[in-house]
Amino acid sequence: MNFLVILLFLVSSQAHADRGLEIMKKAEEFNNGFVGESSTMEMVLVNAHGDKVERKMNSKVQEVSDDGDKSIITFLWPADVKGTKMLTWSHKTENDDQWLYLPALKRVKRITSTNKTGSFMGSEFSYEDLGSQEVEKYTYTFKGEKDIKGRKAWVIERKSTDKNSGYGKQVVHLDKEYQNPLQIGYFDRKMELLKVAEFSNYKKYGKYWRASKIEMKNVQTKKKSILEWKNRKLNQKFSDADFNQNRLKM
Amino acid sequence: MESRVFADDHNDQTQDFGYGLAGRLELDDSLDDMQSRMQVFARVDKEDPHRQRLNIEELYGQWNHGNLSLFAGFKTINWSTAEAFHPTDVINSRNFDGPFENAEKVGELMAGFQYVSNSLNFTAFYMPLLQKPQLPTSNNRLSFSPQGFAVGAPTFVGNDGEVLKSGDLVQQWATRVQAVLGDWEFNFYWVHHFDRTDFRGVFDFNRGLFVPVLNPVDHYAFAFQYVVGSLILKSENVFRDFNEQITIADFANSIRRDDYFMSSLALEYLIGHRSGSESTVVMEFQEVYGVDDSVRYTINPFQRDLLLGLRHAYNDIKGKEFFIGIIGDLERSREILLTSNYSQRLSDVWKVKLSGRYIDAQPTGPLDLSGMRPLNNDHQFEIHVSRFF
DSSP: OOOHHHHHHHHHHHHHHHHHHHOOOOOOHHEEEEEEEEEEEEEEEEOOOOOOEEEEEEEEEOOOOOOOEEEEEEESSGGTTTEEEEEEEOOOOSOEEEEEETTTTTEEEEEOOOOOTTTTTTTOHHHHHOOOOGGGGGGEEEEEEEEEETEEEEEEEEEEEEOOOSEEEEEEEETTOOSSEEEEEETTTTTTTTEEEEEEEEEETTTTEEEEEEEEETTTOOOOOEEEEEEEESSSSOOOOOOGGTTOOO | OEEEEEOOOSTTTBBEEEEEEEEEEEEEEEEETTTEEEEEEEEESSSSSGEEEEEEEEEEEEEETTTTEEEEEEEEEOOOOOSOOTTTOOOSSOOSSGGGGGOOOOEEEEEEEEOEEEEEEEEEEEBBBOOOOOOOOOTTTTTOOOOOOOEOOEEEOTTOEEEEEETOOOEEEEEEEEHHHHHHEEEEEEEEETTTTOEEEEEETTTTEEEEOEEEEEEEEEEEEEETTTTEEEEEEEEEOOEEEEEGGEEEEEOOOOOOOEEEEEEEEEEOTTSSSSEEEEEEEEEEEEEEEEEHHOOOOOOOEEEEEEEEEOOTTTTTTEEEEEEEESSSEEEEEEEEEEEESSSSSSSEEEEEEEEEEEOOSOOOOOOTTGGOOOOEEEEEEEEEO
């Protein structure tokens, strides 16, 4: 009897893992083919007392068919970091390649991408939250279905395969129509809820849906950061040279 | 606004205190494939008029078409990979009135092209104009000249002994091939120019001058970076090929310029903290090979030196960051430089930076200009308050 219970549990676990992976792969396939994307990003950082500061960036992403995407973030505000650029060549399983252009020194600096927990511009977003979300970088467990704010979503738990990840697990609520998250719960290494990201203001670009707003709340510190996209354009054709380290200077 | 104060050297001839204003104007424009940029730096110091500067750092146009770029004008080139020791970063004249391991750069007039691809990049440029280094005057605490000697005008002496002056037209060029192969990055350089980071001081006893002499040199250099997890391994290596025996007519004597090899090795290890902050442990070593010890000591302040440092970035709203490091000569005892700095935003448009340096490098005599000894006891504290517009 015990053997049968264990066997059923194992078969059920594998089925949930397979189902989770299958959903995430379909979502990735659905989102493939956007070619390139450009946008302006505005981020508002709110502390526990409600004080606000603003950050601004430009973003360019080039889709790479057989590997992770390439991206450049150009910092526009605050003034002291204006012109700083971060170039990322993401990979499906290996660590991403990253370079930072420091305009004050005119220097392109190679940096490691292992600091997943680092805060992005002092916000509640970590580099891990904003980095590439390749399917291959996680393991999945299907947890069921749920309605969130009137929308139907799959609930999938994912765990990073990267030992440097700051999270014990993430619980993703993936919208069935948008094929993108409505909400992600981030749990720390002690498996306590750390942050909740809510994705909203979805807009359609051709067949693709993109959230125009992410609100990241840190439930432990009560701080939050709101990231909004403006002037987003998809199907942008960039050349490889646009994502070359030597072109960061201009 | 910037202010600096040195430990009192009990010498009325030197300037221990300075405060002034510095500004940098930057303009960028682009139209289709054309881009242009201007960056001008100016400084005035109320206490020391010799610190006054007006430098064009960048003033150029660039045309990008696919993988090819053409550019012309004044540019600042940074080929360094490490914090303190960067033997391959040799383009541009410098203003040595500041930290000599990371001196301010002056734009270099050049015209050239760059070809980039996914894994291989090629750059070549021609630099027709002689531009002198900006050296601290003898009343400046960061002066390399011995006490009692004024700093003469930098003198360019060609391979045939001809004396040239700043502003003359000469043949100078640089090429760089860069290969990026996954976690590896390789760079190969060939530069032919008057190197403003490497000059010899010649004493003119009749006029009481210490004259920096610069000669043409060919650099054959190689550098690499390798990323493995949280660790980055870096190395820069250069062979400097001089015309070894150069007669300097103006001084009725000759100066021997020995070929030498300079190499640096650096390790950077990044530690991410759960708080979102990050620390980077830095270790760098630089060595000069191929010359007698007595020559080696005078080639560079860091000729067998080790840097140990720690940078901590809080990654917070104020962008707080500090660095503390020590550079020590591994061969000669009591030759160390302690350096530290801290910076943070005061608001979105105001920023403050505090920095301090402590230099202990006891000279053996008044004309001992080896290693860091010319700067012995030039301990200093600086504060910079910046307003961005």
